Every structure is written in C-alpha cells, then in structure tokens.
Amino acid sequence: MSIRLGQYEIEGPLFLAPMAGVTDSPFRRLCRRFGADYAVGEMVASQPQLRHTDKSRMRLAFVDEPRPHTVQLLGGDPAELSRAFEWACEAGADVIDFNMGCPAKKVCNVACGSALMKDEARAEVLIKALGRAAEECGRPVTLKCRLGWDRAHKNAATIAKMAEQAGFALIAVHARTREDGYTGEPDYAGVAEVVSQTSLPVVVNGDIADANRAAAVMKFTGARACMIGRAALGRPWVFEDIRAELAGKALPVRSYAQKAQVVLAHARSHHAYYGESVTAARTFRKHLLWYLGDFPQFESVRDALCRSEKPEQQRALLTQYFQNQGWL
Numbered sequence: 001m002s003i004r005l006g007q008y009e010i011e012g013p014l015f016l017a018p019m020a021g022v023t024d025s026p027f028r029r030l031c032r033r034f035g036a037d038y039a040v041g042e043m044v045a046s047q048p049q050l051r052h053t054d055k056s057r058m059r060l061a062f063v064d065e066p067r068p069h070t071v072q073l074l075g076g077d078p079a080e081l082s083r084a085f086e087w088a089c090e091a092g093a094d095v096i097d098f099n100m101g102c103p104a105k106k107v108c109n110v111a112c113g114s115a116l117m118k119d120e121a122r123a124e125v126l127i128k129a130l131g132r133a134a135e136e137c138g139r140p141v142t143l144k145c146r147l148g149w150d151r152a153h154k155n156a157a158t159i160a161k162m163a164e165q166a167g168f169a170l171i172a173v174h175a176r177t178r179e180d181g182y183t184g185e186p187d188y189a190g191v192a193e194v195v196s197q198t199s200l201p202v203v204v205n206g207d208i209a210d211a212n213r214a215a216a217v218m219k220f221t222g223a224r225a226c227m228i229g230r231a232a233l234g235r236p237w238v239f240e241d242i243r244a245e246l247a248g249k250a251l252p253v254r255s256y257a258q259k260a261q262v263v264l265a266h267a268r269s270h271h272a273y274y275g276e277s278v279t280a281a282r283t284f285r286k287h288l289l290w291y292l293g294d295f296p297q298f299e300s301v302r303d304a305l306c307r308s309e310k311p312e313q314q315r316a317l318l319t320q321y322f323q324n325q326g327w328l
Contacts, residue, residue, distance in 0.1 A: 003201045003224055005095050005169050006140040008068040010225070012037030013218065014239050015172070015203055017229030018072045018097065018144065020104075021283070025063045026269040030262075031232060032066055035239035037225070039070070040144070043099045046075030046084035060091045063273065068094035072144065074102065076112045076122070078129035085133035085141070093139065095169075098130055100145040100159065103178045114178035117159065118149035124162050131166030140169040144205075147190040150179035154190055157197040164200050171198065172227050175206035182230070188221050195222040203227050209238065211245030234290025236262070256295065257327040263291050264318060271311035280311045288318075296325060 003010040016023060016031045018040040028039040042059045062069040071093040075081045085096055100123065102113030109115075116123045127143070134141035143163045148154035160171050173194050175186035186206035195202045204223035208214050209231035218226055231238050241251055267284060274280035285306050292298045301321040308314045322328045 001224060003170060005068055005142070006138075008094065010038045012243070013214070013225040014038075014242060015225050015227040016040065016232060016239075017172075017205055017227045018042055018099075019229055020102070021286075022233065024058065024270075024273065025061050025065060026266060026273050027236070027287075029063070029065055029269065030236045030266055031239055034237045035243045036228075038068075039065075040097050041069075041071050043072045043074040043102065044084070044088070046073050046077070046080045058274070060088065060093075061273075062092060070095040070097055070142075072097040072099050073130075074099040074107065074112050076110065076116065076126065078126050081126060082129050082133045085130060085139075086137055089137045089139050095140050095142060096130070096134065097142045097144055097172075098127070100143060101172075101174050103146070103181050108178065114146045114149065117146060117155060117178065118153065120155065120158060120162075123159060127159075127162045127166045127168070131163075131168060134167060141167070142170040142172070143168055144172045144174075146174045146176060146178055146180075147187055147194075148177045150177050153177075154187075156190065157194045160194050160198040160200060160202070164198050168200060170201045170203065172203035172205055175204060188217055191217075191223060192221040201225070205229065207231075211242045214242050215246060234287065234293070236266075255327075256325065257322075259291070259295075260322040260325075260327040263288070264315070264322070266291075267311075267315050267318060271315070274311075276311045278309045281309050281314050284311075284314065288314075297321075 014037045016036045016039040020042050023042050044059050071088040073084050088096055099113055100116045107113035130141050145156055145159055147156045156173050163171055173191050175188050175191050191204045201224040203225045204217055204221050205227035208226045208228050214226045270284045271280045288305055305317050
C-alpha cells in the first residue's frame with residue numbers, strides 16, 4: 001500500500017530514519033540503492049543565524065538522489081519555523097519533516113525535539129504554523145515524534161490528532177519515550193494506539209532490524225511503513241535483506257569482498273561530497289567503525305584509519321587492508 005506525499009507516491013514500506021551526523025546525501029544515496037523506499041535528511045536548525053552555516057548548507061544538499069527530497073526542521077519558534085519552511089523549499093525540498101523526536105540533551109534543553117511533547121499547547125502552536133506554511137508553499141509536511149516525554153505521559157495519539165487537523169501528511173513514531181532514549185523494549189502497543197486514533201499514515205520506528213520484526217510490527221501496529229535507523233549503521237544493505245525476505249526470497253549472502261566494495265564506494269562518495277578535506281576524513285571514521293568492527297584483523301588497521309586526516313590516505317589504508325585480506 002503506497003503513501004502519497006504531495007506529488008510523490010512512496011510505493012514501499014522501508015524508510016530510512018533521519019539521524020544527525022549520519023544520514024547525509026552519500027549515505028542516503030547508498031541506502032536508496034540498497035532498497036530504501038524513502039529517506040529523510042538530517043535535522044536542520046530553524047534559527048536564522050544557523051541557516052547559512054556550512055553544516056546547514058551540506059544538510060540541504062541532495063546530490064543525484066531520487067525524489068522526494070525531504071528536509072527535517074528542528075525548532076521551537078513558530079515564526080522561525082515558518083520562515084525556515086520557505087527557505088528549505090527554496091533550497092529544493094519536496095517534503096518538510098518536523099522533529100519532535102530527538103532525545104538529545106542539547107536539543108531538549110532548548111525546548112526542541114522530544115521536549116515539545118511535554119508542552120502540548122506549545123506543540124500545537126508549532127504544528128499549526130507548519131500546517132499553514134505547508135499550504136502556502138504547496139509542500140507536504142510530516143512529523144517525527146516519540147510516544148511521549150516519559151512512560152507516565154504518552155501522548156503521541158494526541159499529537160497525531162493535532163497534526164492531522166493541521167493538514168500534515170504523515171507521522172512517524174518511535175516506539176519509546178524521551179525518557180527511554182534507546183533502551184528497553186519498544187512499546188509497539190503505543191504505536192498501535194496512535195494508528196487507531198488518526199487517519200494519517202503512521203510509520204513505526206524502533207529496533208526494526210530484520211524482515212521478521214518489520215512484518216510483525218507493521219501487522220501488530222497497523223502502521224503503513226517501518227522506519228529503520230540504527231540497524232542501517234554499517235549495514236546499508238539491510239534494506240535489500242528485508243525486502244528480499246518480505247518477498248519470500250532467500251536472504252542475500254554477501255562476501256567480505258562484496259562488502260569491501262561497498263565500503264570503498266561509500267568512502268569515495270563521502271570524501272567527494274565533503275571536498276577531500278579533513279572534515280571528510282573525520283566524519284567518515286564512524287562509518288568505518290560501524291562497517292569494519294567485526295571484520296577479520298580489523299585491529300591491525302583501526303588506529304591508523306582513525307588517526308588519518310587525509311581522505312586519500314584513508315582510502316589507501318582501506319584498499320591495502322582489503323588487499324591484504326584477499327578481498328580486492
């Protein structure tokens with residue numbers, strides 16, 4: 001069953017979750033190549049003084065990516081969010097997503113992200129402002145949230161009703177509260193409650209890492225799609241795996257040689273995107289640790305890779321390591 005976002009029809013149920021510092025354009029392209037049906041970009045601050053920083057500029061870049069291009073906004077001021085909505089549309093966004101789910105302290109301490117879930121009156125003001133901006137700009141707006149601030153105050157269904165009334169097109173719900181962070185068992189029953197209380201398409205998020213979990217959670221909750229985040233770290237092919245199993249096909253078997261080619265291709269596109277800079281090398285380190293943590297003899301090259309501040313040296317070290325293992 002497809003989901004319509006403006007002029008775009010999302011035909012499949014596998015979404016890549018927005019993750020700050022991770023889901024940049026090279027990573028989104030890679031996950032889409034492996035079968036992600038939809039991908040949301042990293043959050044961008046709505047404050048005007050932050051809009052034109054290098055970080056914001058890079059987070060608004062969509063290089064050879066399939067559409068729709070989705071920008072996630074973070075903020076707590078209705079006027080700033082409305083102007084940021086227009087700014088993101090001018091920069092090429094096809095869909096705007098509003099972040100009410102980030103549990104990071106630095107975000108919640110300024111009353112943004114999931115902190116908004118403990119102030120329903122303020123959340124409603126922001127949601128209505130974004131709904132008006134969406135109508136004026138002719139772009140759909142979606143929402144990403146958690147079940148609530150804490151386990152005693154799960155109000156995602158209430159937030160979903162606000163979004164529906166404001167004209168939002170979709171809501172994605174992480175099956176934990178802000179208090180939970182990323183620990184404990186996801187409360188999929190809480191997501192099912194949201195589904196029962198809104199006519200919006202609901203996307204379920206939280207600990208979905210394989211086809212069995214994806215199928216079971218969507219069936220149990222009634223969600224129209226599932227959003228995959230941490231399971232894709234170092235495993236962008238997780239979307240291809242889940243898609244194959246959902247279709248009743250055998251799970252793809254990948255050799256280290258095949259994975260090595262993916263890592264090198266990601267390294268090249270990442271380094272090109274960030275301009276062959278120190279930033280390019282430093283920001284790719286986390287990907288290397290996710291990819292290679294369980295690779296044979298990775299410890300022999302780990303320190304050198306993590307110290308490297310030149311992209312070409314990073315690629316050379318990777319290539320040599322893979323060649324030493326007989327994978328290239």
